[in-house]
Amino acid sequence: MTPVRADAVDHYDARTDVLVVGFGCAGAAAAYEAASAGADVLVLERAGGPGGSSALSGGELYLGGGTSVQHACGFEDSADDMFGYLEAALGPHADAEKLRLYCDGSAEHFQWFVDRGLTFEPTLWDAPTWMPSTRDGLMWLGENAWPYNEIARPAPRGHRCATPGFGGRLVMEKLVAAAREAGAGVQTDTLATALIVDDTGRVVGVTARRHGQELTFRARRGVVLTTGGFADNEEMLAHHAPHLIGHGKVSDGLDDGSGIRMAAAIGAATRRLGTVELALTALPAMVTRGMLVNAHGQRFINEDVYPGLFSVAAVLTQPAPYWVIIDEEGYESIPERERWGVVPRFVTETLGELEAELGMPEGALESTVGTYNTYAERGQDPYFHKDPRWLRPLKGPFAAVDPRAGFHQGGRPSAGAGTGAAGFTLGGLHTTVDGAVLDVSGAVVPGLFAAGRAASGIHGEGYVSGTSLGDGTFFGRRAGTAAAGAF
Incomplete structure (x- = not known):
C-alpha cells in the first residue's frame, strides 16, 4: 500500500482521464457519470467480473420524496419527511450535509435508475421483513414504527426492482451496462495495489497486479476509489470495528479495505471506522407476531422496527443468546414461504418449561409474557410501543426460535448461521459531498475521490436497508462528475 512516486514510473500500461477502482454500484455510477461528462474512463476490478458485494445484496434502494411508485401506492412524501426519518434512524450523528443532499435529490435519483432500465412494480409489501418474496416495488423499512412515526410523516421508501427475492444482481446488470454504453472501459482480474503520487502531492494513477504481472495506470484527471468496506479484513476489524469479529x-x-488503506498511506483521513451494521437472523414475520428477548427473557425494543435496528440493539447492548418467542397461533399465521425454512428449536406447553429449556431465570419469561399479554389485550405496549396491528396475547403452546440457526432458504444456511448475526462496515474515507478525499488536516487530496463503502457516507451509528446502494450510487455519481471535471 506504500505510495509510488510518479517520477519513479517509467512506463504506463494504460492512460485515461478518470480511473475508477472497483466495479460495484458506486464504481458503476461514477464511471457512468464521468463517461457521460465526456471523460475517457477506465474501471479496474479485482474480481473476474463486475458486481462486488452490491450484486449479492437485496437490491433495495432507499429513495423517496415523492417517487412515481410512492404515488401509485397512495403515499405522499417529501424530502423533509425523508430527512427527518433518516436523520433519526441513521443516527445518532448522521452526516447532515450529505443526508440533506441525498434526500433533496432522492426523487431525481429514483428517475435516474428508471432511465438506466430498472422497472418497479406499483405495489406495496405491507409487513416487516428482511426481503419480500414477491415483485412488489415498495416496502416499509421502519418508517411507520415508533418513535419514527412521531418524528416524521411515515411513508414507505424501500424501492425494489421488479424481481422476487434478492435484486442486487439486476441493479448491477443495469448499472454495468449503462457504464459500458457510456463508453467506460473495464479491466477485470486487476487488483490495485498503491496510489501513484506526483511531487505536488496529486494522485495521478495506481499500480496494480494481474495474474502476477505488475501494471501501472495513469489518470489525467482523477482516481475514484469504490473498493468497498473492510468486513473481510480481520486485522482492520480488530483495530477499528471489533463488534464484527466472530460474526458472519x-x-x-x-x-x-484495500482502497481505504491505499488512501490512508498518503495521509487521507478516515471517519467512523468503528461503525457497523449487524443483521440478526431473526425473521421479522415471527418477531412481530411474538417477541424478541435477551438471555434473561426480557424484551428490549419494539419488534416492528426496521430489523437492522433490533439486530444492532440485541448484539451491541443485550446479553446473548437472543430468542424469538412465539405461540402456535402466531407461527401458523405466517405463510410457509415467508418462514424462510425457520423452525422452532424448543416447543413447550408452558412458559415455565420454556424458561427451563432456555436456561433463563425462573419466572423471567413468565413475567415478560404476562406483562405483554396484559397490555396486548388492551391493544397497548406502554414499554416499547409496538404497533397495535401486531399486538395479541400469546397463548400456549409456546416456541423459542434460535437466530443462531440462521435462515435456510434454498436449503442453505444464511451468513449469520453460527452466532446468529452477520454484518459489514459503514465507516471509510472522509470525503466532501462531491467525493473528494480529505487529508488529516482537512485539505482536499488533489486527484483522489471515493464513494460507496470505501467512504464515510450519510450514516451515523444506524442503518436502514437500501441506504448502501442508494448512498453509493448517489455519491458515486457526484464523485464521477467531479473527477471528470478535475484538472
Whole structure:
C-alpha cells in the first residue's frame, strides 16, 4: 500500500482521464457519470467480473420524496419527511450535509435508475421483513414504527426492482451496462495495489497486479476509489470495528479495505471506522407476531422496527443468546414461504418449561409474557410501543426460535448461521459531498475521490436497508462528475 512516486514510473500500461477502482454500484455510477461528462474512463476490478458485494445484496434502494411508485401506492412524501426519518434512524450523528443532499435529490435519483432500465412494480409489501418474496416495488423499512412515526410523516421508501427475492444482481446488470454504453472501459482480474503520487502531492494513477504481472495506470484527471468496506479484513476489524469479529460477513469476500488503506498511506483521513451494521437472523414475520428477548427473557425494543435496528440493539447492548418467542397461533399465521425454512428449536406447553429449556431465570419469561399479554389485550405496549396491528396475547403452546440457526432458504444456511448475526462496515474515507478525499488536516487530496463503502457516507451509528446502494450510487455519481471535471 506504500505510495509510488510518479517520477519513479517509467512506463504506463494504460492512460485515461478518470480511473475508477472497483466495479460495484458506486464504481458503476461514477464511471457512468464521468463517461457521460465526456471523460475517457477506465474501471479496474479485482474480481473476474463486475458486481462486488452490491450484486449479492437485496437490491433495495432507499429513495423517496415523492417517487412515481410512492404515488401509485397512495403515499405522499417529501424530502423533509425523508430527512427527518433518516436523520433519526441513521443516527445518532448522521452526516447532515450529505443526508440533506441525498434526500433533496432522492426523487431525481429514483428517475435516474428508471432511465438506466430498472422497472418497479406499483405495489406495496405491507409487513416487516428482511426481503419480500414477491415483485412488489415498495416496502416499509421502519418508517411507520415508533418513535419514527412521531418524528416524521411515515411513508414507505424501500424501492425494489421488479424481481422476487434478492435484486442486487439486476441493479448491477443495469448499472454495468449503462457504464459500458457510456463508453467506460473495464479491466477485470486487476487488483490495485498503491496510489501513484506526483511531487505536488496529486494522485495521478495506481499500480496494480494481474495474474502476477505488475501494471501501472495513469489518470489525467482523477482516481475514484469504490473498493468497498473492510468486513473481510480481520486485522482492520480488530483495530477499528471489533463488534464484527466472530460474526458472519455480508460481503462478496473481497471487502478487505484495500482502497481505504491505499488512501490512508498518503495521509487521507478516515471517519467512523468503528461503525457497523449487524443483521440478526431473526425473521421479522415471527418477531412481530411474538417477541424478541435477551438471555434473561426480557424484551428490549419494539419488534416492528426496521430489523437492522433490533439486530444492532440485541448484539451491541443485550446479553446473548437472543430468542424469538412465539405461540402456535402466531407461527401458523405466517405463510410457509415467508418462514424462510425457520423452525422452532424448543416447543413447550408452558412458559415455565420454556424458561427451563432456555436456561433463563425462573419466572423471567413468565413475567415478560404476562406483562405483554396484559397490555396486548388492551391493544397497548406502554414499554416499547409496538404497533397495535401486531399486538395479541400469546397463548400456549409456546416456541423459542434460535437466530443462531440462521435462515435456510434454498436449503442453505444464511451468513449469520453460527452466532446468529452477520454484518459489514459503514465507516471509510472522509470525503466532501462531491467525493473528494480529505487529508488529516482537512485539505482536499488533489486527484483522489471515493464513494460507496470505501467512504464515510450519510450514516451515523444506524442503518436502514437500501441506504448502501442508494448512498453509493448517489455519491458515486457526484464523485464521477467531479473527477471528470478535475484538472
